[in-house]
Amino acid sequence: MRSPTASFSHRLIAALALQLLAAILAASASAFAASPARLREADLQQIDTIVQSEIEAGRIHGAVVEIGQGSQVVYRHALGDRALEPRRVAMTPDTIFDLASLTKPVATTVAIMQLRERGSIDLDAPVATYWPAFARNGKERITIRQLMTHYSGLAPDLDLRRKWTGYSTAMKMTADAKPLHPPGTHYEYSDINFEALGEVVRRVAKLPLNDYCRINIFTPLGMADTGFCPPARELNRIAPTAFADGKLRIGEVHDPTAARMGGLAGHAGLFSTADDLAIFARMMLDDGRAGAVTILSARSIDEMTIPQSPVGAGDASRLRGLGWDLGAPLCANREQLLPVGSYGHFGFTGTMLWIDPVSSTYAIILTNRTYPSGAGDAGPLRREILALISDRLGTLSEDRIVECRPCLNSFCALAKRTSVHTMVLTGADVLAGDGFAQLKGTRVGLITNQTGVTHAGTGDIEALSHARGLTLRAIFSPEHGLHGDVDERVAPGAEPVTGLHFFSLYGETRRPSAAMLDGLDAVVFDVQDSGARFYTYITTMAYAMEEAARRGIDFYVLDRPNPISCAVVQGPIMDADLKSFTGYFPLPTRHGMTVGELAEMFNGENHIGARLHVIKMRGYGRSQWFDQTGLRWTPPSPNLRTLTEATLYPGVAMIEGANVSVGRGTDTPFELVGAPWIGSALLLSYLDQRKIPGVRFQTADFTPSADIYAGRSCHGVRISLDDRLALDSPALGIELIAALHHLDMNDFKIDATLSMVGSRRTLEQIKSGADPKQIVADWQPELQNFRILRARYLLY
Incomplete structure (x- = not known):
């Protein structure tokens, strides 16, 4: 099979880099600032307006935002409400939040890197070296590094459709898990990866993850409000996350898998405040030091925050560090720059930590967007605040980025060594x-x-x-x-x-x-x-x-x-x-x-x-x-108007043979799913719990001008594409069909999807209640046979 090879990966990265560099070189040299601007609080006052607008739009009801540069806190405001009932409680700067997936970089990743520095862990050793039972079911070759970069091939999460509880049960399920893809070949954002890493920390350090992090990270840094399973005495400061079984959840982890594990997991469960995260961010900016305390070496900081995705297995527009997402530095021309230089992570509950060593800036956004109904959305808030900070910091040249972060030199130099004439010719x-x-x-x-x-x-x-x-x-x-x-x-x-x-x-x-x-x-x-x-x-x-x-x-x-x-x-x-x-x-x-x-x-x-x-x-x-490719996008048909719609199409189109609108007759076809008989809030809650990688959902009401429900009010969800590399679009289609079948069994015409799904077995599995993640796993043997057939005909 002529799959991507190491040399091809280098050519791909070079091609993307050069397209970006061409845009930079075309601009006047005077357009680039010699160094990042210094931020002032007055520069960031518009954040108040952004947050208030999001509150008025109903996407959040309050937030704490803290922006710092170097050792200085530039902006630290709490706006809106922490809680709405039984009485309104104003948001305060010291509010404690469920960090959700920020647990991965702030706790688990740092613990692994510390153990690596002590010689206790080799990142390129199989996980089974430290946890022998993990080798079961074809996982013997999965390495620690592949877990940290989400290239293990494991599913997004453990099966939550059957009843189970307990940390030990979760670890047995992790040991028994079967990979969906060969390790190192496919990016799949997976909570299982970090659940396994948390267990590796426990086995190597002979301490549970919470105790290890408290002793080796949080206490030395003075992060007094950070930890797993917060004590009851702090309940009056903790932001609620959701209602579960009619009970308001406060101080209990929102993530359902972590909750079943007792609140202690490598992927979720950490609670903290904006001020504590600022301490952590300043430590990262100061090469792992905080005063007289050293948490990590400068080498480990660099290694965590530069591209670590397997050679030949990724796309240069979506690179992973060790435990961290990567992006261009916070600067006004960041969309034209290579996606390296800064790093950060988001959390499902509405949290974000983003760090830019080039400008010595960190941005912390904390909101409980899952409360009260689970229908909130922190995405616009995050994007607008990061865009504002970037605009205030001015523009940067790639040379300046490399000067600030020499560890990026080899990555950026690859682009400069290649001819700029890399436009695809059809x-x-x-x-x-x-x-x-x-x-x-x-x-x-x-x-x-x-x-x-x-x-x-x-x-x-x-x-x-x-x-x-x-x-x-x-x-x-x-x-x-x-x-x-x-x-x-x-x-x-x-x-x-x-x-x-x-x-x-x-x-x-x-x-x-x-x-x-x-x-x-x-x-x-x-x-x-x-x-x-x-x-x-x-x-x-x-x-x-x-x-x-x-x-x-x-x-x-x-x-x-x-x-x-x-x-x-x-x-x-x-x-x-x-x-x-x-x-x-x-x-x-x-x-x-x-x-x-x-x-x-x-x-x-x-x-x-x-x-x-x-x-x-x-x-x-x-x-x-x-x-x-450098080619101009021309919509190939009336309802594939954008590349985003084309990306969602293989999944969302699976359901359109049935009595469901997929947004034809609206401005955003294939970004909407709805029908007059669908309950929007119920569908949103169900899909959010499924943790489908690469997309997020919002409730939506729309009236299409064409197709099955022309002129009728439809209710459902809007699908936003967050990460096209993480998305398995056909898996999304199966998730949507399964959701509608489960929630509206008497109304949804599931059999009408057969022609688009194309597989009777898949449709019967959905109807029998099989977990879509297992259905996707069951596709893999046939897909491997197809890859072998396909290899005979590949031209590139």
């Missing part, structure tokens, strides 16, 4: 660049739509009609028509540029007839695919290949990028007898192939016998997403 660009030499002397039929353009913006129809030495004789359009703006059957007509008659392959027929192909020597296909099995353009291509093969006509595919990358293969394999216009071949939902590669596979596996010629792209890498 098959259309390559063909035009070669003067259409392969088509000289031929009479050509062209299958295309609005996506068939060169990098210069010239449409295929115009380019071929003016090309010397060939004759454009016929034009064909797939579903949605020549301009991609029709959401119904397409009628044939006259093409306005050439005056030629164009034939519709989504009208009276879906195959080119003998009359349509009469007099042609070659058929050229150039249409942008979506990357999902059920997108009909690839079926149109296959049907046209079959008809061209019957008549001895050469078939050319001008290759284009898979917009959601070719790096992963996800979803159930379609049952062969479910073949239809939305499923030509037994592919997984997300096939990880380009249209050219699919053409080769269809021709070879279905024995079509076409005289196939794929015009390959140049400069393309399998892990590239569309926004990393």
Whole structure:
């Protein structure tokens, strides 16, 4: 299988870096500040307005925000309310919050790194070295580093559908867990990773994680309000997180797995205040020191906070440190810079700690967004505050970033050593660049739509009609028509540029007839695919290949990028007898192939016998997403308007055969799921508990102007994409189907999803109540067989 290799990973990182560097170099040198600006409290007063706006919008009801630079606290405000009932309690700066996943970097990661410094742990040793039972069920090769970077291949969380309690039970379940992916090959944000790390600390240090952290981290730093299972005497200072079984939860961890473990876990359970987190942040900024106390070495700080994702297994736009998320420094031009330099982490309950060593700045945002209904959202608050801080700090050059953080030099230098001309050239660009030499002397039929353009913006129809030495004789359009703006059957007509008659392959027929192909020597296909099995353009291509093969006509595919990358293969394999216009071949939902590669596979596996010629792209890498190619996004169909919608599409589209709206007829198709009969709050609560990686949910009410519920008020959820690399979109689709089946069994027409799901077994598992995470695990053997088949046809 031609999977990403180490050398390819380096080329990918270089390509992304150079695109970003090109944007930087294009700006005037004077645009970059010599060093980050100093923050003043007056610079940050707008934070009050941001927080109040979020409170008024109902996304939060209060927050504590603390911003510091160096040893100085620049801004420290508490706004809104800590609690709403039985009486309102104002938020105070010393409020104690459930930190949720901030437990991972603040407690567990630091503990592991301390033990590593003492020689007690080797990050590249198998976890089973320290916990022999962990080797069960194919986990013997998983290393400590892979747990810390979320490249272990383990599922997002332990199974919560069956009843269990106790730390020891959780550890037995962790030891018994089976990987979903081979270690080091796939990013999957997993709480199990840090549950296992917490147990490693206990076994190596011979102390429970809470005692270890108290003795070795929190007490030496003077973090008096930080710890697991806070004492009852502090209840009047703790922000409530939720109602559980009719009881208000205060001082008890919100995370359901950590709660079942008794509040002590490596992934969640830590409580703290903004002031204590500020002490921790200043220690990180001061190379692991706090006065006379040394918590970590400077080397460990660097190692935790620079890219540590496995070579060849990731995407340079989403890199992981050890226990930390990575991002560009806090500066006004951060969107143009490489995603390294600063680091931080979010917590599910509404918490955030972000640290930028380049400007010596830290940002702490604490809110209890899960209280009272679980329907809050801290995402906009975090984004707006970080954007404000970045704007106030001014712009930076990459040279200045490396000067401040020399440990990033080798990563950034890789980009500088590579030519800046790394723009992806599509098959259309390559063909035009070669003067259409392969088509000289031929009479050509062209299958295309609005996506068939060169990098210069010239449409295929115009380019071929003016090309010397060939004759454009016929034009064909797939579903949605020549301009991609029709959401119904397409009628044939006259093409306005050439005056030629164009034939519709989504009208009276879906195959080119003998009359349509009469007099042609070659058929050229150039249409942008979506990357999902059920997108009909690839079926149109296959049907046209079959008809061209019957008549001895050469078939050319001008290759284009898979917009959601070719790096992963996800979803159930379609049952062969479910073949239809939305499923030509037994592919997984997300096939990880380009249209050219699919053409080769269809021709070879279905024995079509076409005289196939794929015009390959140049400069393309399998892990590239569309926004990393340098190409301009053209919506391939009316309801895939953005790359975000294309990313969600393979999952959300799974449910649209049923009586559910997926947002067609709104401004954000495939970002909405709803129906008149859905209870928004109930669905949101259920999905939030599922902890689906890469996305978050909000309640939503909308009235689509088209499709199944045109003109009717729908209730459901809005899906926000937070991390496209963490998202398994077909798994999201199964989660949505399972949720609707579980919550609305009498209304949801689950059987109507079969054509899009494509697998009877998967649908029966959902109907029987199987955990979607187990369903995803059950896909893996067939997916591995598909990867082996796929490898024969990969071109890049």
